[in-house]
Amino acid sequence: MPGTIDIKELHVSYNGIKVLKGIDLSIPPGKVTALIGPSGCGKTTLLRCLNRLSSLIKGCKTKGKIYLDGEDIQQMDAVLLRRRVGMVFQKPNPFPMSVRENVLYGLKANNDNHHRRADYGPLVESSLVKAALWEELKDRLEHNAFALSLGQQQRLCFARSLAISPDIILLDEPASSLDPISASQLESSILSIKEECTVVIVTHNLPQALRVSDYVAFIYLGELVEFGETSKVFKSPQSQKTREYIGGKFG
Ligand SMILES: Nc1ncnc2c1ncn2[C@@H]1O[C@H](COP(=O)(O)OP(=O)(O)OP(=O)(O)O)[C@@H](O)[C@H]1O
Numbered sequence: 001m002p003g004t005i006d007i008k009e010l011h012v013s014y015n016g017i018k019v020l021k022g023i024d025l026s027i028p029p030g031k032v033t034a035l036i037g038p039s040g041c042g043k044t045t046l047l048r049c050l051n052r053l054s055s056l057i058k059g060c061k062t063k064g065k066i067y068l069d070g071e072d073i074q075q076m077d078a079v080l081l082r083r084r085v086g087m088v089f090q091k092p093n094p095f096p097m098s099v100r101e102n103v104l105y106g107l108k109a110n111n112d113n114h115h116r117r118a119d120y121g122p123l124v125e126s127s128l129v130k131a132a133l134w135e136e137l138k139d140r141l142e143h144n145a146f147a148l149s150l151g152q153q154q155r156l157c158f159a160r161s162l163a164i165s166p167d168i169i170l171l172d173e174p175a176s177s178l179d180p181i182s183a184s185q186l187e188s189s190i191l192s193i194k195e196e197c198t199v200v201i202v203t204h205n206l207p208q209a210l211r212v213s214d215y216v217a218f219i220y221l222g223e224l225v226e227f228g229e230t231s232k233v234f235k236s237p238q239s240q241k242t243r244e245y246i247g248g249k250f251g
C-alpha cells in the first residue's frame with residue numbers, strides 16, 4: 001500500500017531560530033498517526049514539511065530529507081506532491097461555491113479535457129459518504145458551502161481532499177473548532193478512510209488521539225521524544241517526559 005513517509009534528520013528554523021531539531025520518523029502506510037505535544041513544540045511545522053508548504057513560508061529553512069514511498073519529496077513536482085499529500089487545516093476553509101463544486105474543486109483544477117464530460121455524481125457521493133456528510137447534505141448539493149455549519153464545512157473540506165484520492169492526508173487539529181457531535185462525526189470518518197490512505201493528525205486532545213490513532217509521536221521542544229503504538233505509549237510510556245505530558249502535568 002502506498003503512503004509511507006520517512007523523515008530523516010529533519011531540521012527546521014524560522015529566521016534562524018531552530019524549531020525542529022533532527023526529527024527521524026517513519027510513518028506507516030494505511031494507519032492513523034497522531035502528532036502530540038505542547039503548544040509551540042513544532043507539530044504544525046512538521047506537518048507542513050510533508051507537503052512542502054514550508055517552502056512557501058517566509059524565513060523558513062529546512063534541512064534533512066523526507067521520502068514518500070522511497071522518493072525524495074524535494075525532487076518531486078510540488079503540485080503533484082500536494083495532490084498525493086492532501087491537507088485539512090484547523091479552521092474550515094471551504095470555497096465560496098456550492099457543496100458539489102467544493103468537492104470537485106481539486107479534480108477540476110487538475111484535470112481538464114479528459115474529465116470534462118465525466119459524470120461526477122458518484123464521486124461527489126462517495127467523497128461525502130467518506131466524510132460522513134452525505135446523509136446530511138445529499139439534498140443540498142447546490143447550496144453554497146458558506147451556509148453550512150462549521151462542523152459541516154470542516155467535513156466538506158475533508159471530502160474535498162479525499163475526492164482526489166490522496167495517498168496521505170494531513171489533518172492539523174481538524175476538530176478543534178467543532179462541537180462534540182461534529183468532532184465525533186469527523187473522527188468516525190477518519191477511522192473509515194485509513195483503509196485507503198495514510199492519515200497524520202495533529203491533536204491537542206489526548207482522548208481523541210487515543211480514539212483515532214494507531215501510532216502516536218510525542219514531540220517536545222522540537223525533538224521527537226517517543227513514537228510507538230498508541231495503546232502502548234498511553235499505557236506504558238518509555239520516557240519520563242511522555243509520562244508527564246500524558247498524565248497532564250504540562251500541556
Ligand atoms: N511562520 C512562522 N514564522 C516564525 N516562527 C514561526 C512560524 N510558524 C511557527 N513558528 C514558531 O515555530 C515554533 C513551532 O510552531 P508550530 O506552529 O509548529 O507549533 P505547534 O506545535 O503546531 O503549536 P500549536 O499546538 O500551538 O499549534 C513556535 O515557536 C512558533 O512560534
Ligand SMILES: [Mg+2]
Pocket residue numbers: 043044045202
Ligand atoms: Mg499547530
